Amino acid sequence: MQDLLELAVSATASGCIYGLIALAYLLMIRPTGIINFAVGEWAMVAAFGGFILLTKYEWPYPLGMAAVVAFMFVVGWATERVAVRPLVEKGAPPLAPILALLGVLVVTREVISVSFPPDPLPVPFPFGIGRLEFGPVGGSYQSFFIIAVTLAVFAGAWLFFEKTLWGKSFEAVALNRRAAALMGINLSRVTALSFAGGAGAAGLAGLLVSPNISAHYLMGVPLAIQGFTALVIGGVGRVEGALLGGLLLAFAEQLTARYAPIPSGYTQGVPLLFLMIFLLVRPTGLLKARA
Amino acid sequence: MRKLLAGLALAALAVNCHAQQTIKIGVITDRVGVSKPYSEPATEGVVFGADEINRRGGVLGRKIELLIEDDQSRPDISSALARKLVDQGAVFILSVSLSPATQQQQTVTMEAKTPQMTPMNSADYLTTQLDNPYFWQTGPLGSTQIATLLAHARSKNFKRVALITDNSELGQAIAKAFKGTLEKAGIQIVADEVVARGATTAMPQMQKLRAASPEAMFLAGVLTAENVLIFRAYKELGVKFPIHSSYNLSVPIYETVAKGLIDGITFVDAYDPDKEEVKTFVAAYKKGTGKDPQNLHGYGYDGINLVADAIRRAGSTDKEKIREAMQQTNYAGVMGAKGMKYNFPAGKRAGFDPNGMVVRVYEKDRQGRVLHVGQK
DSSP: OHHHHHHHHHHHHHHHHHHHHHHHHHHHHHHHOOOOTTHHHHHHHHHHHHIIIIIISOOOHHHHHHHHHHHHHHHHHHHIIIIIHHHHHTTOOTHHHHHHHHHHHHHHHHHHHHHSOSSOBOOOOTTOSOEEEETTEEEEHHHHHHHHHHHHHHHHHHHHHHHOHHHHHHHHHHHOHHHHHHTTOOHHHHHHHHHHHHHHHHHHHHHHHHHHHOBOTTSHHHHHHHHHHHHHHHOSSOHHHHHHHHHHHHHHHHHHHHHOSSOGGGGGGHHHHHHHHHHHHOTTOSSOOOO | OHHHHHHHHHHHHHHHHHHHHSEEEEEEEOSSSTTHHHHHHHHHHHHHHHHHHHHTTOBTTBOEEEEEEEOTTOHHHHHHHHHHHHHTTOSEEEEOSOHHHHHHHHHHHHHHTOOEEESSOOOGGGGTSSOOTTEEEOSOOHHHHHHHHHHHHGGGTOSEEEEEEESSHHHHHHHHHHHHHHHHTTOEEEEEEEEOTTOSOOHHHHHHHHHHOOSEEEEOOOOHHHHHHHHHHHHHHTOOOOEEEOGGGGSTTHHHHTTTTOTTOEEEESOOTTSHHHHHHHHHHHHHHSSOOOHHHHHHHHHHHHHHHHHHHHTSOOHHHHHHHHHTOEEOOSSSSTTOOEEOOTTOOBOSOTTOOEEEEEETTEEEEEEEESOO
């Protein structure tokens, strides 16, 4: 029983990371229909930002964290202006921005790869290395920190979409771009903000996971795949679907690795299996968009 | 105008003559792929070694010219680069990329009869799967690593151990070598776990290990980030069995990324900081570059010096003569235990002495003393 409870904390923390990456995808897909696989590389950029500000220059954690997330907003906004908007304005087919963003993925990774030393770089824990216990439930400080920050982000995102006029304008664009434009909604601004928000969410995921896995130039692609799988499971229709998908994926991964009577190496296929099952059986994901 | 053209022609001729005078050595490395953390320092060691040789007058009175190519650890690109280097006139190719890439290069060097050597790859199959008389391997083999670790652990009289690795090709190859040697020694493997590349935790795997109650854990993984996850889960779960690791823990990066997690871990290494050759190399490297070298720099440094030694003894840049000289190597380098010399026994092309590895221990987050030498 103790194992299961320990694993629940660990899986929830991992699920939160996947959920944040899925949220990054979702923020961009909903209003634009563009799948941006560079989200993993954005997470990597934020992890390196954490290394520079928190490890190298030893900024206070809250300040460093805020600076990195703010920087990621700028990165997302700039990516939209440079790689997406020119193509949309020229009437390029929908696949063009997706391919351009794959280019961004490659360029980002290569730039980081040649700009930093080859070894993984340390990013500090905000509360150090330690274990927190609530009765039989126990986990690392970082696991609980990841869970708390992620819940706050998802609560904020939910409130934004449900309770604010800005959020409603995002939803309107997601439902019908042309009608939204006719109603006076600035499509360019919504698109730019969706990319900025996506980069912020992905960057936060990278920053939160980096104390555990370090900042390294190959960390982006696995995160992008896990986040995409979480998105497919949860569905692109609702914000809470991203978190649900992330949690389900992480629990499936970790419970299989711990309890399934199969060789450990085979458990790596679990995310892929989930991805295939959902694409075949329920391509809209678990949660559908509200009518 | 005529004078100017004549001058340019003379200059071009001079440059051409200079180029002809150099001895071209190809280097295939990885600058952006999975092997970059190992390949980059090893390549720096090659470059430093070549500069040192050139400062001392070169080889056979000619300077060494390195032709460095990046294969991203991709076997498909690697063989094309080997062909390019052969076409550019390289008389020797040093492979400091991933083992599968090095293996693929052999398809070219065997056909082109061009000497090739890897000073750092550890996969056992590199000199056994292909009968390529133009290829040598001087990095310590995976099987040598586990045999050395086991020799050290023998005094503990383990009966039940756990094995953990990652899903990289090299991690799997080393785990296979570990497993074979452990089973041969009659030691039961009570848990055999894999942490996937890109994982965000190793908690489930470490829980399984804890439940299996091994007397020790053998770590065969080579991915730094995933190994750190293993140490973190080990610490968080408060398990106490000792950890014996592959040479991957000999990379000093763990002193920073796994701070507070590694004390007491023993690891196999091919580098003894108390060895005279190491002290000389460290002092020279620091003086030359202003940086502290790692053991990985030593692999590259030994590699280029072994090549230079073979060409010197061959007395020529004829590839066949270099091949013959290389096979007769008897050279003491930076890597290996005190007194170790690289040589290739008759019919063998793996030149790292099976008794040349050492077992060291992490003490206060630093790579510490040598606990054991060789397989006895």
